[in-house]
Amino acid sequence: MREFGYQRVSDVADAVALLGADPDARFLGGGTNLVDLMKTGVERPARLVDVRELPLDRIESTKDGALRIGATVTNSDLAAHPEVRRRYPALTQAVLAGASGQLRNMATVGGNLLQRTRCGYFADVTKPCNKRLPGSGCPAIEGEHRNHAILGASDHCVAVHPSDMGVALTAFDAVVSYETADGPGELPLADFYPPVGHTPHLETALPPGALITGVTLPPAPVAALSRYRKVRERASYAFAIGSIAAALEVRDGVVHDVRLAFGAVASRPWRARAAERVLRGAPAGGETFAAAAEAELATAKPLPHNGYKVTLMRNLVVGVLTELAEEAAR
Amino acid sequence: MTTVTTGTTTAKGSVGTAHTRVEGRDKVTGAARYAGEIPFAELAHGWLVLSTVARGRISSVQDASVLGMPGVLAVLHHRNAPPVETDYIGLLGVRPDPTAAVFQHDRVPHVGWPVALVVAETSEQAREAAEALVVHYEEEPHDVAFSGSRADAYPLDAHMPAVSEKGDLESELAASAVVLDAEYTTPEEHHSPMEPHAATAFWDGGRLEVVDSNQGTTWVAGELAKMFSLDPASVRVRSEHVGGGFGSKGLRAHQVAAVMAATILQRPVRVIMTRRQMFSLAGYRSPTTQRIRLGADADGRLRALEHHCLSLTSTVHEFIEPGAGVARAMYDADAHHTANRLVRLDVPTPTWMRAPGEAPGSFALESALDELAEKCGIDPIALRVRNEPERGPVSGLPFSSRNLLACFREGAHRFGWADRDPRPGLRREGRWLLGTGTAAASFPAGAAPSTAVVTAEADGSFTVRIAAADIGTGARTALTLVAADALEVTPDRVRVRIGDSDFGPAMIAGGSMGTRSWSWAVMTAAGELRERLALGTGVPPEGITVRSDTSAAIGALAQKERHAFGAQFAEVAVDVTTGEVRVRRMLGVFAAGRIVNPLTARNQFIGGMTWGISMALHEEAVRDQSSGGHVGADLAGYHVATHADVPLIEADWVDDPDPEDPVGIKGIGEIGIVGAAAAIANAVWHATGVRHRSLPIRPDRVLPGATGAPHA
Incomplete structure (x- = not known):
C-alpha cells in the first residue's frame, strides 16, 4: 500500500490549518469508509488529519430549542442520546438501521454525511466512473444498476447516496456547520449536496478545506412522531435499496404537519417536498398518502433494472404514513 | 518397555457422543495458526496481478519501473516464469485447471487471470508495486452472456454421464393427466470461506515444502509434484488449520506462484489472495438454467421426468455443474430423461462448491415437485411418498x-x-x-482409498497420523472418537495429527467423503493395532506402529x-x-x-x-x-x-x-x-x-x- 502521513489534532483551527488547501489531504473521522477506500485504491491521500479528538463530541440543546450535534459524535452515541430518541425518534431508528454495532461505535456524524457511494463501479478502480475519474464514463447506466437512482440522476452518474442518518437529518431540516481558514459557515443539508448534473465528482457544496463541526436540528414538534423504515436485501448489514424517514402530525383527521425524505433513490438524501405539499392540509388517509407518493414519484426516471424502486417507494410512503396516522389516532 | 492395555479401561462408544473440538481452545485463543500467519525467517511476500480485460493477449508487462520500487525482489510473468507441466491427471481424476498453471503464455481468457506476481520484502511493498505494475493488452471482444438459449451448449460427461434416458418422454407426457413445464435459474455463487487462500513455499534440504490452507495435502502435494516435475517424495505440503474451503481449496494460482518465486529467490515466499482476487481465482459455482418437465397421473404418480441443466465454464478448462444428476437418485418415472450441458465463455473456471450438482439441481427439482403437488391437489410430502423408488431410477x-x-x-x-x-x-x-x-x-x-498410521506410544497414549483435512468440519475430533473406539480406549489417550502429506496418501475433505474415507483407514489400522496389543506384547520405546491402506476394501464394496x-x-x-x-x-x-x-x-x-x-x-x-x-x-x-x-x-x-x-x-x-x-x-x-x-x-x-x- 501507499505510504501516507498521519497527524492527530485536538483543536479545530489547527485541523483546518493542517489540512490547508492540500487536495491530497483528508480529514479522518471514524475511518469506516475512507480507510476501506484507501485499501481499494479509490482514495489515495498523501496525508490524513485525524479529527477524532476534537472537542466536537457533544450533543446539546440550544436556547432556541434546537439540538446541536458535534461532528465527532459517534453514530452509537447519537442513536442512544435521550433527546434524540425523544424528539427525533426516526433519527435514532435510521442510525441503528445502518452498518453494524462495531461500525457505529467508530463512525462519526460528520463522516457519515461525507461517505461515498457504494456503487460497485465507483469502488473498482479497474472500471470507468465519472465520479472517481471525471470523463471516464458511467458503466452503471448500461450495466448493473439495480440499486441506483430513480430521482435526480443525470446521464453522467446514477449512483445513490448510502447514508441512512442523512435521510432522517434531511427530513428534519438539519443545518451543517463548518469551519474554514476564513472562518465558520453554515449550509442547510438541503443545499449540502449539489445536483449531479455533469459534475458527479463534486459531491458537496462545502468550501475547499472545510471541516464539518456539527449538525443542528431545529425544533420540530412533528418529529416526535416519526419513523424510519429501511428496505434492504438482507435483514442487517446492507445498504438500503429504498428507505423513508417520515414524521406526521394529524389534527382533526387532517395532516397538520409532515416531514418526508427518501433514501437510496438519488445522489443525496431526497427530501420529498412535492409529497409534503400534497399532504399538508389534506385528510390523513390512504388516498392522500397515495396521491402524495404519486406527486413525488412523478418525476422518477427509472433505469431498465430499477423500476421496482418506484413501486417500493410508493408502498413505503403509504405504508409508513398509514402506520403513523394510526399511531397518532391512538 | 511398558505394557499398554486396551479394552479394560475403555469407555466404550465414544462415537455417537458429543465432544467439543479437540483444537477448539487453540482456535478461540488464537494459538492455532493459519497458513497466512505462521512466521518464517527471511520471508518474502508475493502479490498477484490479475488481468483487467476479459479476452486478449498480453502485449507487454512494464516490469522495469516496478523492479526499482522499494523492497521489490522480482516480477514473475509469462516471459520469465519457469515452465510447468499441465498434461497430467491429478488425484481426483481430472486435469489441472490451467488458471493455476500461472504465467505460461500470453493469452488472457477472462478478467482476473493471473498475469504477474510481484515479490517484495514486505506485503505492503509487494502490493504497492503490484498495483503500480502496468500491463498492456491486445484486447479482443469477449462473450460472458450466459442464458438457457445458447446454441453452443454441449453435453459433457464428468464424474457422471452427461445424459441418461429411459422410456419415451413425449408419449408419457402426452398420456399424463397433469403436466408441469418450468424453467429455473440459479446465479453464480462463491465459496467465500472466512480464511482466504494462503500459501508459503520454501526449499528445505532439497525438498519443496508448502505451508498452505487446503482441503487435501495429498492432493495438493501430488499436483505440485506433477506440475513441477518433482519426485512425489520430495514435496511436502502441510495444512494444519483451515478456515473453510467448501470446494475452493485445491491447487490454485497462489501455491504455484509461491513455489515459482521460492525456487527463483531461494527463500520462503508467501502468497495470499485478497477477498476480491478470490472471486476470480478460487473457483465458484456456475450459474444454471434448468428446465424440468414432469408428467403425472391425477394421483401424482410420475409418468415422465425430464431434467436438463445448463452451466458454464471457461474457455481453458471444462468443469460442469451436474444439476440434473439429483433426479437420477431421487425419483423414478416411466420415462426418465436427464442431461447436463455446458457452454464455454470468457469467464473463470467454476469448481466444486458445497453440494455441486445437488444444490442447484435440488432447487429446481424440489420446486417442481411442489408445483406438481399443487397442480395435483395433493400434499407435497404425500407426492414424494407416492414416488419413492424401490431401486435407483437410472x-x-x-x-x-x-x-x-x-x-x-x-x-x-x-x-x-x-x-x-x-x-x-x-x-x-x-x-x-x-x-x-x-x-x-x-x-x-x-468413499475413496486412504492410508493411516496408528502408533501405540510407550507412555500408553496413541498417535494417529493421516493426511486428513479439518476445514472447520470437526474432522480431527471425529477421527479422535473413531480411533478411540477402534482402540477401545478413551479419546483423551488418542492424539490425531492431520494435514501433512508426509503421513501418506489420503482422500481430500470433499465430496462428503472425507470422514467416511479417513475413518475407514483409521479403524482398520487401529483395529489391527488393538489386536496386536491384545497379544500382550510390550510396547518398545519407539512404540508400535500399524499402517493401513483401504484401497482393496473400498474396491470390494458392492x-x-x-x-x-x-x-x-x-x-x-x-x-x-x-x-x-x-x-x-x-x-x-x-x-x-x-x-x-x-x-x-x-x-x-x-x-x-x-x-x-x-x-x-x-x-x-x-x-x-x-x-x-x-x-x-x-x-x-x-x-x-x-x-x-x-x-x-x-x-x-x-x-x-x-x-x-x-x-x-x-x-x-x-x-x-x-x-x-x-x-x-x-x-x-x-x-x-x-x-x-x-x-x-x-x-x-x-x-x-x-x-x-x-x-x-
Whole structure:
C-alpha cells in the first residue's frame, strides 16, 4: 500500500490549518469508509488529519430549542442520546438501521454525511466512473444498476447516496456547520449536496478545506412522531435499496404537519417536498398518502433494472404514513 | 518397555457422543495458526496481478519501473516464469485447471487471470508495486452472456454421464393427466470461506515444502509434484488449520506462484489472495438454467421426468455443474430423461462448491415437485411418498439404505406439518404473509482409498497420523472418537495429527467423503493395532506402529446406490409491499448413516441449511457484461446471510443403519444445503401464491407481481 502521513489534532483551527488547501489531504473521522477506500485504491491521500479528538463530541440543546450535534459524535452515541430518541425518534431508528454495532461505535456524524457511494463501479478502480475519474464514463447506466437512482440522476452518474442518518437529518431540516481558514459557515443539508448534473465528482457544496463541526436540528414538534423504515436485501448489514424517514402530525383527521425524505433513490438524501405539499392540509388517509407518493414519484426516471424502486417507494410512503396516522389516532 | 492395555479401561462408544473440538481452545485463543500467519525467517511476500480485460493477449508487462520500487525482489510473468507441466491427471481424476498453471503464455481468457506476481520484502511493498505494475493488452471482444438459449451448449460427461434416458418422454407426457413445464435459474455463487487462500513455499534440504490452507495435502502435494516435475517424495505440503474451503481449496494460482518465486529467490515466499482476487481465482459455482418437465397421473404418480441443466465454464478448462444428476437418485418415472450441458465463455473456471450438482439441481427439482403437488391437489410430502423408488431410477441398483420417508415422517411431526392449510396467500401477521414449505435432500455417500498410521506410544497414549483435512468440519475430533473406539480406549489417550502429506496418501475433505474415507483407514489400522496389543506384547520405546491402506476394501464394496437423505422444512414471512422475505424457522431431518459426533454434525447440518438461506435469498455474483468482470466483488457487495437473517434452525437425524457397510458413516458436509433453498422458495409460494423460479428471491423480484393473491 501507499505510504501516507498521519497527524492527530485536538483543536479545530489547527485541523483546518493542517489540512490547508492540500487536495491530497483528508480529514479522518471514524475511518469506516475512507480507510476501506484507501485499501481499494479509490482514495489515495498523501496525508490524513485525524479529527477524532476534537472537542466536537457533544450533543446539546440550544436556547432556541434546537439540538446541536458535534461532528465527532459517534453514530452509537447519537442513536442512544435521550433527546434524540425523544424528539427525533426516526433519527435514532435510521442510525441503528445502518452498518453494524462495531461500525457505529467508530463512525462519526460528520463522516457519515461525507461517505461515498457504494456503487460497485465507483469502488473498482479497474472500471470507468465519472465520479472517481471525471470523463471516464458511467458503466452503471448500461450495466448493473439495480440499486441506483430513480430521482435526480443525470446521464453522467446514477449512483445513490448510502447514508441512512442523512435521510432522517434531511427530513428534519438539519443545518451543517463548518469551519474554514476564513472562518465558520453554515449550509442547510438541503443545499449540502449539489445536483449531479455533469459534475458527479463534486459531491458537496462545502468550501475547499472545510471541516464539518456539527449538525443542528431545529425544533420540530412533528418529529416526535416519526419513523424510519429501511428496505434492504438482507435483514442487517446492507445498504438500503429504498428507505423513508417520515414524521406526521394529524389534527382533526387532517395532516397538520409532515416531514418526508427518501433514501437510496438519488445522489443525496431526497427530501420529498412535492409529497409534503400534497399532504399538508389534506385528510390523513390512504388516498392522500397515495396521491402524495404519486406527486413525488412523478418525476422518477427509472433505469431498465430499477423500476421496482418506484413501486417500493410508493408502498413505503403509504405504508409508513398509514402506520403513523394510526399511531397518532391512538 | 511398558505394557499398554486396551479394552479394560475403555469407555466404550465414544462415537455417537458429543465432544467439543479437540483444537477448539487453540482456535478461540488464537494459538492455532493459519497458513497466512505462521512466521518464517527471511520471508518474502508475493502479490498477484490479475488481468483487467476479459479476452486478449498480453502485449507487454512494464516490469522495469516496478523492479526499482522499494523492497521489490522480482516480477514473475509469462516471459520469465519457469515452465510447468499441465498434461497430467491429478488425484481426483481430472486435469489441472490451467488458471493455476500461472504465467505460461500470453493469452488472457477472462478478467482476473493471473498475469504477474510481484515479490517484495514486505506485503505492503509487494502490493504497492503490484498495483503500480502496468500491463498492456491486445484486447479482443469477449462473450460472458450466459442464458438457457445458447446454441453452443454441449453435453459433457464428468464424474457422471452427461445424459441418461429411459422410456419415451413425449408419449408419457402426452398420456399424463397433469403436466408441469418450468424453467429455473440459479446465479453464480462463491465459496467465500472466512480464511482466504494462503500459501508459503520454501526449499528445505532439497525438498519443496508448502505451508498452505487446503482441503487435501495429498492432493495438493501430488499436483505440485506433477506440475513441477518433482519426485512425489520430495514435496511436502502441510495444512494444519483451515478456515473453510467448501470446494475452493485445491491447487490454485497462489501455491504455484509461491513455489515459482521460492525456487527463483531461494527463500520462503508467501502468497495470499485478497477477498476480491478470490472471486476470480478460487473457483465458484456456475450459474444454471434448468428446465424440468414432469408428467403425472391425477394421483401424482410420475409418468415422465425430464431434467436438463445448463452451466458454464471457461474457455481453458471444462468443469460442469451436474444439476440434473439429483433426479437420477431421487425419483423414478416411466420415462426418465436427464442431461447436463455446458457452454464455454470468457469467464473463470467454476469448481466444486458445497453440494455441486445437488444444490442447484435440488432447487429446481424440489420446486417442481411442489408445483406438481399443487397442480395435483395433493400434499407435497404425500407426492414424494407416492414416488419413492424401490431401486435407483437410472442405475437399477438397490439402495444401500434409503430412509427419506423416515426423515419426512419425523420432520412433519416436529414441524407441525399436519396442521398446514395447503392454500397459498391466506396467513397474515401485520405486514407479513406467512407460509411453510418442504423439500427433499440427498447427497452421494462415497468413499475413496486412504492410508493411516496408528502408533501405540510407550507412555500408553496413541498417535494417529493421516493426511486428513479439518476445514472447520470437526474432522480431527471425529477421527479422535473413531480411533478411540477402534482402540477401545478413551479419546483423551488418542492424539490425531492431520494435514501433512508426509503421513501418506489420503482422500481430500470433499465430496462428503472425507470422514467416511479417513475413518475407514483409521479403524482398520487401529483395529489391527488393538489386536496386536491384545497379544500382550510390550510396547518398545519407539512404540508400535500399524499402517493401513483401504484401497482393496473400498474396491470390494458392492455396487449400490449409496446416498444420504433428508427432509427440509421452512417457514417464511413475506412483505409483498417491500419485497422483503424473512425465514422464521427451519428444520432439517437427515438419514446420514452413523453420526460420529452429534455436536459437530449438528453444526455441519445447520451450516448447510444456513447457506441454503443465503442461496435462496441473498447470494449472487453479478457479472458486468461490458467489462466481463464482477461488480461488487467483496463481502459488502456479495451478500450472505447475516445473523439477523438466520432464525431458529433445528437439525436432527433418524437411524440409518447399513449392516453391510464396514464403517457405517455417510458424509454430512454437503447435504444440509440440498433442498434448503427449495423449501424456502416453496414456503414463499405458500405465503404469497407466487412461484419464484429464479434465485435469489430478491425484493425486486418479489415486488412487482406480488399482490398476495394466488395465481398459477
